[in-house]
Amino acid sequence: MSAAATGAKVVTLKQQPAPAEAHATLRGVTRVFQLPKSTLHALGPIDLDLAKGEFFSVVGPSGCGKSTLLDILAGLSAPQAGTAHFEGKPVNGVPDGVGVVFQEDASFPWLNVRDNVAFGLRRAGVDPAEIKRRVDYAIGFMGLKDFAASFPAQLSGGMRQRVCIARTLVMQPRLILLDEPFGALDQQTRLLMGDELLRLWRETSATVLLITHALDEAAMLSDRVGVISTRPGTFIDFVETGWERDRDSRVVSTPHFGDITARLWEKLRVEALKIMSTGKS
């Protein structure tokens, strides 16, 4: 069932629209991995423009190079061809103003919640009074107030991921990159964490790039979703969701949410089937 057939306003575009103000861009980005006996063309060539303040999600089959795309934008790995730019400057190493939340639990077990959140600010030599102000705010914002003195081993997986998000939040990033941050969490926690993420996005006006394999997550959270093909990963579709900026997880009960998810799955199903039939992942 296509979006047009349901009569909903899902705008799908083969070419992404030229954003008013590109905050981060990828041009012709290609990544090839050298394996012991062969080469693996993981990604690209990829072009992407992220508008300032946009919530953009990337969905794709597993092993399509989604995380590689994030690594390149974060300056954690360099492309073989093409360029990445953030705020007009070429990405070379991790740029100032970029925050990353990983899928794995990256909280430091030897520090309590407060010290975990303050970690980056302390290393950056920020004034102690300012650290206290920002850490208090981030801990309150992420609902960690009662756990400030707890250690990660005493917290659930969802709480630990909140710690990691708070730790990124205090650095006041202008571009937040999230690599399947809720992948290890259960469905209910994921929906609630999605709400937190939307709140954070509205509050900070940061640009967000979310990598996910969950279609519902992408459909619910994003302004725009890019669908990536199987390896070598390239964008095969861009879907504009048209959500209000002031939205939350309750949009999942609207027909429009179903239309977006259906549209995403229509594209992705073909790619997922390719993997099933060739057996590569």
Add this chain to the structure above:
Amino acid sequence: MPKLAGTLIVLLTFILLWQGFHLLVGASAIASPLQTVAKLGSLLGTGEFWLNINETMRAFVAAFALSLLGGISLGIVLGVQRLAGNVAEPILTTLYSIPKVVLYPLVLLCFGLGISAKIAFGVMHGLIPITLFSMNAIRQMKPVYRRTSQVMRLSPSQSAFTVILPAILPEIISGVRLGFSLTLLGVLIGEMFASQRGLGFLLTSAINLGQIDTIMAIALLLTVFAVSCNSLMMLFNRQLTHR
């Protein structure tokens, strides 16, 4: 407090079992707890016993310091250099599986009959486990920690001291705990086979003279020493890492 109660129960059970064995096999094979403690008390009252303790401790401290420094630095190098680690791991594991006591005559020939042979033998026992544990500590560190320090734009030294070191410390302390007991074992074996001084030597002469209470007094002293040091290291680990 329940933890303290647990320790007390274990200790009490141990003493009861000891007394039971003593009654079962007789005083000629196992001295009673009371006899042993009394003997240890009288031994500790003599200056000569302290000279022997001093001798063993000197060899042990030197051997442990060498195992610690050598093991941790070697382990870190092998952990960081993947190829070197891959080459060294099977070699170290194989070397370690050799019953080292058969090499002791060679150690004696190389180092002579003095304290250096005991130190060398202690290092032979302690170095490899500490090296292997330190190497694996680095290799098995969650990659996300390194990525996190990159994202936070830490300098190499900030990353080494504030992220990597605390992340690998628990594993390293496990290696050090194991290395501690093995180094002590190496030094004592060295003293038992070829030495004129030290607790190992006292042990051998007590065996030759059939002085059961002396054997057990020395064993008790060494047990208390090893267990206390081990507990201290565990406490240190728990305080530091919260895991």
